[in-house]
Amino acid sequence: MLNKLYSKSKQEKHLVRALTGGAAAAEALRQIQPDVMAVYPITPQTPIIETFAKMKADGKVNAEIIQVESEHSAMSAVVGAQAAGARTVTATSSQGLALMHEILYIASGLRLPSLMYVSARALSAPINIHGEHGDVMAVRDSGWIQIFAQNAQEVYDLGFIGLKLAEETRFPVMVVMDGFQTSHTTERVELLPDDEIEDFVGVYQPQNFLLNLKNPVSFGPLALQDSYFDFRVDQQKDFLKTKNEFQRICRDFGREFQRHYDFFEEYETKDAKEVIVIMGSVAGTVKEVVDRLREKGKKVGVLAVTLFRPFDYQKIGEKLAHAKRIAVLDRAMSVGAYPPLYTEVVNGVYHATGRKIEVASYTYGLGGRDTFQKQIEKVFADLEKGNISDRVKYLK
Amino acid sequence: MEKESFGIIFLARGGQGAKTASELLAHSAVEEGKFVKAFPFFGPERSGAPTKMFLRISEKEIRTQEPIIKPDIVIVMDETVMGGSEVIENLNENGFLIINSKLSKEEMKKKLPNFNGSFHLIDATAIALDLTGNANPNAVLLGKLIKVMEVVSMETLTGIFRHYFTSKLGQDLTEKNIAAIWAGHDAL
Numbered sequence: 251m252l253n254k255l256y257s258k259s260k261q262e263k264h265l266v267r268a269l270t271g272g273a274a275a276a277e278a279l280r281q282i283q284p285d286v287m288a289v290y291p292i293t294p295q296t297p298i299i300e301t302f303a304k305m306k307a308d309g310k311v312n313a314e315i316i317q318v319e320s321e322h323s324a325m326s327a328v329v330g331a332q333a334a335g336a337r338t339v340t341a342t343s344s345q346g347l348a349l350m351h352e353i354l355y356i357a358s359g360l361r362l363p364s365l366m367y368v369s370a371r372a373l374s375a376p377i378n379i380h381g382e383h384g385d386v387m388a389v390r391d392s393g394w395i396q397i398f399a400q401n402a403q404e405v406y407d408l409g410f411i412g413l414k415l416a417e418e419t420r421f422p423v424m425v426v427m428d429g430f431q432t433s434h435t436t437e438r439v440e441l442l443p444d445d446e447i448e449d450f451v452g453v454y455q456p457q458n459f460l461l462n463l464k465n466p467v468s469f470g471p472l473a474l475q476d477s478y479f480d481f482r483v484d485q486q487k488d489f490l491k492t493k494n495e496f497q498r499i500c501r502d503f504g505r506e507f508q509r510h511y512d513f514f515e516e517y518e519t520k521d522a523k524e525v526i527v528i529m530g531s532v533a534g535t536v537k538e539v540v541d542r543l544r545e546k547g548k549k550v551g552v553l554a555v556t557l558f559r560p561f562d563y564q565k566i567g568e569k570l571a572h573a574k575r576i577a578v579l580d581r582a583m584s585v586g587a588y589p590p591l592y593t594e595v596v597n598g599v600y601h602a603t604g605r606k607i608e609v610a611s612y613t614y615g616l617g618g619r620d621t622f623q624k625q626i627e628k629v630f631a632d633l634e635k636g637n638i639s640d641r642v643k644y645l646k
Numbered sequence: 647m648e649k650e651s652f653g654i655i656f657l658a659r660g661g662q663g664a665k666t667a668s669e670l671l672a673h674s675a676v677e678e679g680k681f682v683k684a685f686p687f688f689g690p691e692r693s694g695a696p697t698k699m700f701l702r703i704s705e706k707e708i709r710t711q712e713p714i715i716k717p718d719i720v721i722v723m724d725e726t727v728m729g730g731s732e733v734i735e736n737l738n739e740n741g742f743l744i745i746n747s748k749l750s751k752e753e754m755k756k757k758l759p760n761f762n763g764s765f766h767l768i769d770a771t772a773i774a775l776d777l778t779g780n781a782n783p784n785a786v787l788l789g790k791l792i793k794v795m796e797v798v799s800m801e802t803l804t805g806i807f808r809h810y811f812t813s814k815l816g817q818d819l820t821e822k823n824i825a826a827i828w829a830g831h832d833a834l
Contacts, residue, residue, distance in 0.1 A: 268673045268676040268684075431711055435683055435685040436669055436672045436682060436685070531711045532711055534710055534711050535710045535711045538709050621712065622712045623712055
């Protein structure tokens with residue numbers, strides 16, 4: 251009710267705003283109108299829950315805000331509220347996400363469709379509060395759908411797509427933004443009217459929930475040698491199907507609001523000989539470099555991954571099949587192994603094409619280190635010269 | 647605005663209002679239909695420590711996420727943080743340097759041996775103290791910036807200021823700050 255009043259008086263007149271990624275996330279959450287939000291502050295996610303708490307204080311959201319004593323409890327509260335039948339959201343970063351780790355698997359295994367914004371940040375030690383994808387990569391096998399945003403606009407849009415995807419597939423979703431580089435950068439964001447979002451996300455109707463007295467159910471039963479394996483295989487099968495649902499919801503969103511998302515954003519890749527594959531905010535920096543190199547006649551492009559879990563190996567392989575040389579830029583480190591996105595891309599290219607395309611691995615931006623256009627130019631130059639080895643290179 | 651895009655850097659100390667100033671400009675530019683990216687140098691935030699704010703304003707979508715290396719405009723809110731600043735040395739030849747200082751032009755020239763461009767001096771702290779009772783030079787410097795390079799109109803900026811600050815500062819202090827913006831704009 252209050253939300254309606256707010257929208258009429260203010261928002262519809264000013265649909266374009268200057269917002270940080272964090273504020274854009276809070277605005278999306280306001281429009282989603284969750285029943286419950288579990289909150290525990292951690293940099294660089296705090297602006298999301300702070301802004302949301304202010305909206306609550308101002309009467310703009312009805313959500314029950316549950317303040318907890320740690321992220322382990324935050325995710326536990328999410329699981330409890332969602333299992334009870336409430337539309338439930340939260341947000342976190344870094345050590346917070348790591349502390350949630352064991353409960354993340356429970357949320358997914360119980361098929362609870364919660365939405366979590368992650369402001370991605372480095373993990374300790376040494377302690378560092380700045381942006382990278384190490385925290386998100388550490389939970390990539392937890393059964394959460396992982397969607398990467400490049401900027402504040404995408405943070406906002408992908409929140410709606412993520413929530414709908416969660417509720418329609420009954421898997422939890424994390425929408426990831428780069429800590430600071432996106433969460434704390436003020437950008438132009440085009441907002442959508444409250445009533446149209448209300449129509450798009452719809453009313454949450456849980457299939458099975460604890461507070462449904464007409465159909466009592468148990469959550470979290472014991473499954474031993476005779477059945478655990480089968481549960482996990484079913485989870486895997488269903489999880490892989492969410493790819494199609496993601497694409498369908500993106501198409502619906504595009505038809506409704508004229509903003510288009512897919513597994514990947516392809517930029518100048520059609521005839522590109524050299525392609526960079528990347529996720530997150532630095533994709534924008536690469537696009538800028540691609541434009542400049544194209545002006546000089548270089549056939550270069552960038553493929554920015556939006557849906558990282560589940561990963562579509564076939565599609566990425568097909569998209570990259572025409573490239574001569576590829577560089578994968580990871581903003582995370584797998585200690586003792588090749589970095590995560592690189593590994594997926596190599597798999598995809600090999601499975602789709604059956605041939606070995608030269609793929610170089612670069613790690614960039616750890617602990618918030620800035621990445622400059624000059625460094626991206628160097629990557630394209632390396633690719634053009636065939637300066638590729640099986641060693642991981644660092645864009646320091 | 648003749649140029650299609652601008653890179654602006656604020657050099658300041660934590661607590662001087664560089665973030666507020668750059669966000670006011672960002673909101674104003676978006677109000678005028680432009681694209682922006684405004685972000686601080688992401689260091690530890692402490693009152694009194696040197697800080698940097700980066701602001702890009704453009705007619706087109708801004709995609710790059712790298713910090714500004716060659717700015718068009720540098721605003722020095724505290725002259726004690728500009729010593730040896732690469733940012734100033736990288737200022738475009740046709741760029742503008744605005745410095746909050748009591749010094750004369752000749753005295754300032756000696757402090758900027760490697761800078762050949764033109765610079766604008768204004769004692770923004772004194773003007774702010776006089777008009778608002780607060781030493782934060784940001785409002786005055788915003789007015790000066792718009793006089794030097796009209797990245798947004800005064801009408802939009804003062805409108806945005808009223809929109810965001812009337813409830814926080816009250817009408818009296820809001821209007822005093824707007825007077826400070828105009829004083830910066832009209833200062834010689």
